[in-house]
Amino acid sequence: MSKVWKWILSRKRTLPKYEEAKEEFEKIIGRPSIRLVVELPPELDDYKDEFKSLEQDRKFTEALQKFVESYLKERISKLAIEEPFEPEESKESAGSEES
Numbered sequence: 001m002s003k004v005w006k007w008i009l010s011r012k013r014t015l016p017k018y019e020e021a022k023e024e025f026e027k028i029i030g031r032p033s034i035r036l037v038v039e040l041p042p043e044l045d046d047y048k049d050e051f052k053s054l055e056q057d058r059k060f061t062e063a064l065q066k067f068v069e070s071y072l073k074e075r076i077s078k079l080a081i082e083e084p085f086e087p088e089e090s091k092e093s094a095g096s097e098e099s
Contacts, residue, residue, distance in 0.1 A: 003024045
């Protein structure tokens with residue numbers, strides 16, 4: 001039984017169990033997402049408050065999403081050059097032809 005159902009059916013609904021169930025539900029139903037820990041560089045210790053405010057900064061989040069998009073597109077294009085895409089069907093048929 002999944003954590004979501006266990007949490008729904010349990011009489012004791014604690015916050016940690018809720019967070020676990022919520023994470024699993026988001027993995028199954030929601031858009032893919034990742035969580036990263038970003039440490040403040042030591043040379044910027046004077047800017048702790050500004051750094052922590054980035055988490056709620058909409059412009060920062062949008063800039064980060066644009067960065068991720070361009071990074072992934074670049075990475076995918078490099079992989080396509082290194083390893084041309086072969087559909088699974090052609091791989092399977094190539095394997096059966098060799099036998």
